[in-house]
Amino acid sequence: MTIEQAQQQVDEWIKKYGVRYFNELTNTAILMEEVGELARIMARKYGEQSFKESDKQKDMADEMADVLWVLICLANQTGVNLTEAFEKNMDKKTGRDKDRHINNEKLNP
8 A cells, every 4th residue: 555545545434434534733632642652552562661451452553553544634634745745755864864874883883
């Protein structure tokens, strides 16, 4: 699936089952909520915090998909083509950082 196809699929789902998009501010708040849920799993799986019993059934991949879903909703409702935005972002990073990380002594033993 391409990013464009994902944007289209989310839009079709919203129109069929979701009635309408939540407004942009609501979706931004939901995005922060979903990122927090992902962060909670990351802190317990890779950080120093231990899992609570209620956290053990949480699925990291599902939480990442929730983040992606809401981000796609925001892109759709604000007219952002995520494929174009991502390609431009990759070009920006490559131009800016093509030698930066390779030459970083902290990253290279």
